[in-house]
Amino acid sequence: MGAEARRTAVRYRHQQPVGMLLRELREERGLSQFALALQTEVSQRHLSFVETGRANPSPDLIGKLADRLQLPLRERNRLLLAAGHAPVYRETTLDSVELDAVRAAAHHILRAHEPTPALLVDRLWNALEMNSGVVLLAQLVDPSLLEPPVNVMRVTLHPDGLARHITNLPEVRAHLLARLRRQIAVSLDDTLADLYDEVAAYPGGTPSHPAPADTAADVLVPLRLRAADTELTFFSTMTVFGTAVDITVAELAIESFFPADDKTREALRALTPSPED
Incomplete structure (x- = not known):
């Protein structure tokens, strides 16, 4: 992927709804919808609704999905914001x-x-x-x-x-x-x-x-x-x-x-x- 194409792809994903972003993160890790639902103790039907935008994930569900997807804290905050929730992780300056x-x-x-x-x-x-x-x-x-x-x-x-x-x-x-x-x-x-x-x-x-x-x-x-x-x-x-x-x-x-x-x-x-x- 060229430089401009890579930057465009990254910026596009920043603008994606939370469901589409979760689906891409799941697919990148080679997880089926059924496997992720099973490992996060949520029904596959509900996860499908989240990924298609028919349901908005709660902060608790985002936390469970982020744990299984091994997402860094910064990306967890980004998912919460994409779903309309307040971020929960603070960012303190190193010299504080x-x-x-x-x-x-x-x-x-x-x-x-x-x-x-x-x-x-x-x-x-x-x-x-x-x-x-x-x-x-x-x-x-x-x-x-x-x-x-x-x-x-x-x-x-x-x-x-x-x-x-x-x-x-x-x-x-x-x-x-x-x-x-x-x-x-x-x-x-x-x-x-x-x-x-x-x-x-x-x-x-x-x-x-x-x-x-x-x-x-x-x-x-x-x-x-x-x-x-x-x-x-x-x-x-x-x-x-x-x-x-x-x-x-x-x-x-x-x-x-x-x-x-x-x-x-x-x-x-x-x-x-x-x-x-």
Whole structure:
């Protein structure tokens, strides 16, 4: 789908009645009407009426359907508004006093992970905080890409960013683009759709040399970076805040990178300045 077609599709879905939107979300997840009705303990007839606009879903039913469809809090509010109900989830700014404990927890996790890279990102993949390991990797990136807000997808895939140092760029690129497509399908977010169109247009690159056979590539997509005449190999995890009932908190994630081999672990220690430096 082209850039304009993608944006048009996202905007069209924003304007859809709640029933049509629920039907599309159900079909995207491969659920039959009967299966969704059964799992949410509502009659198939009533769900059919909701999807065709003959019945308006109650806030309680929207909550049950959203649980089964695994919708983020922002999209749950959007469904409630589409059905004529008031949104129930608030969105607190990250710098508010109410989120002091959240910021402190994220800061602790990032620092505890040093010298290995870790960073806190929002739903748009903007970096909100990063540890010294990420700062070290940022030296490989053109300074123009590090002007706030620093976008992780852009920094990773831009030709002047990490992409020029990633030796398995096609695999990493495919993985990140697929992740963005999944987010857009659920969130209907114009900004994410624009970001996808931008980074998808960047060149994909080719590996500089064949990847070793006995590495993390057998079980996940590693990130292989050529830095200081050494290839660093990482895998990453995403950590979110459990039981979040605030949109801002629910959309935060900490991406933590881990050395995939001893060579990377030793190289990180060597590249990390000592406290005396």
